[in-house]
Amino acid sequence: MTTTSCGTAGQSYYEANALKRITSLLDPGSFHEIIRPEEKISSPHLRILGQPCSFNDGIIVGAGRLAGKKVLIAGQEGGFMGGAVGEVHGAKLTGLLQRATEEGPDGVLLLLESGGVRLHEANAGLIAVSEIIRSVLAARVAGVPVIGLIGGVYGCFGGMGIVARCCNALIISEEGRMGLSGPEVIETTMGVEEFDASDRALVWRTVGGKHRYLIGEVQRLVDDDVAAFRAAAIELLNDPRPLSLExxxxEHGMLSDRLKSCSSAYDAIDIWHTMGIAEPETLPLLDTAAFHKAVQHVYRGAA
Amino acid sequence: MEQLEYEFDGAGSLRQSGPAVLVGVVSSGNLEVLVESAELGGRGRVVVNTSVRGFGEIWQAVLTDFAGRHNLANLLISINDAGATPAVVSLRLDQAAEEFYRGEP
Structure with a gap:
């Protein structure tokens, strides 16, 4: 209740749930939910497996305005099964993106927080992710920019990590993490010698926001503040990059250069050193403003 | 999973036509509570889907307390629970009722 008096200023994106993120990101009072929870469209698979369901299947979709512009928006709820994508969850996201292709709003905002496919739903979840990817690209071809925002507790991994990199642009906070296999998955499959998922510093300097920004995978690194995410989203909507062969x-050029220049690196710090950052080991300790200052002479911009 | 249903007498026939409200998240030790208007002849109904079996009496006690604090006439309350403690359930129910009544003109 205390948040009412302080408004959205200083609202942590990391700590907010999906609905709070959506309502404080958009223009006040402009959000209208599509497929409301009272319709009780929840996972048929979880029910069969005797697992708790959610009335929104872990995702809120709807329409609203961002600085007056008409946007469609989706927010994944990390608290419900780590934001994992099941059949209904995925269908809501795909439907929203197809609506974007048909209606041509000024943009789509995806508030991504997901460990990837919901393993309980197996193939239905995998198919859902492929449908989401296809519909992100279709929306982009139709000229609707799709902006991804990453700054939640569970990060953005697995299939949703792929979806993120299919967006026009991404906004991340230092707390945000993005990748394909998450730290625990790498440790489980490759061994603790390959990646120690309990080493928080290692996890953040490998999949965390600062590193993702420096290696050219996200366009904006912002403070963990909904207002900062909002400002960056407004900027990026005004400057949409079309999906074209060029x-x-x-992007492929950027990736092959990166592979060449980083192939001998053992750790993110080696990469930052190669990039020409003077004291790379200090980067994780800097706040966002100091970090931008420290890297501006080497940052080439995300592709 | 266990499904439990409870009914309570509402006090009078208050106009309860606010938009449905959903609070909370179905994560470990937490729950979501959906409050919506329904034509229930002045009574209130609570439907609980919980991952923990065998706590029907505790639910009855917590919900009876809640019905004592709020008028549940013509309200359908649906709960998805992932093992929340009685204290957490009480707080979420109060939060849901507060948000529902705030939305009413």
Missing amino acids: ELQK
Whole structure:
């Protein structure tokens, strides 16, 4: 209740739930939910498996306005099964993106927080992710920019990590994490010698927001503040990059350069050193403003 | 999973036409509570889906306390529970009722 008096200023994106993120990101009072929880469209698979369901299946979708512009928006609820994508969850996201392709709003905002496919739903979850990817690209081809925001407790991994990198642009906070296999998955499959998921510093300097920004995978690194995410989203909506062959080739060029220049690196710090950052080991300790200052001379911008 | 249903007498026939409200998240030790208007002849109904079996009496006690604090006439309250403690359930119920009544004109 205390948040009412302080408004959205200083509202942590990390700590907010999906609905709070959506309502404080958009223009006040502009959000309208599509497929409301009282319709009780929840997972048929979880019910059969005797697992608790959620009335929104862990995702809120709807329409609203961002600085007056018409946007469609989705927010994954990390608290429910780590934001994992099941059949209904995925269908809500795919439906929203298809609506974007048909209606042509000024943009789509995806508030991503997910460990990937919901393993309980197996193939239905995998198919859902492929449908989401296809519909993100279809929306982009139709000229609707899709902006991903990452700053939640569970990060953005697995299939949703792929979806994130299919967006026009991404916004991340230092607390945000993004990747394909998450730290625990790497440790489980490759061994603790390969990646120690309990080493928090290692986890954050490998999959955390600062590193993702420096290696050219996200366009904006912002403070853990909904207002900062909002400001960055407004900026990026005003400057949408179309999906074109040239853009793809540019991105592939960036990736192959990166592979070449980083192939002998053992740790993120080696990469930052190679990039020409003077005291790379200090980067994780800097706040966002100091970090931007420390890297501005080497940052080439995300592809 | 266990499904439990409870009914309570509402006090009078208050106009309860606010939009449905959902609070909480179905995560470990937590629950979500959906409050919506329904034509229930002045009574209130609570439907609980919980991951923990065998706590029907505790639910009855917590919900009876809640019905004593709020008028549940013509309200359908649906709960998805992932093992929340009685104290957490009480707080979430109060939060849900507060948000529902705040939304009413």
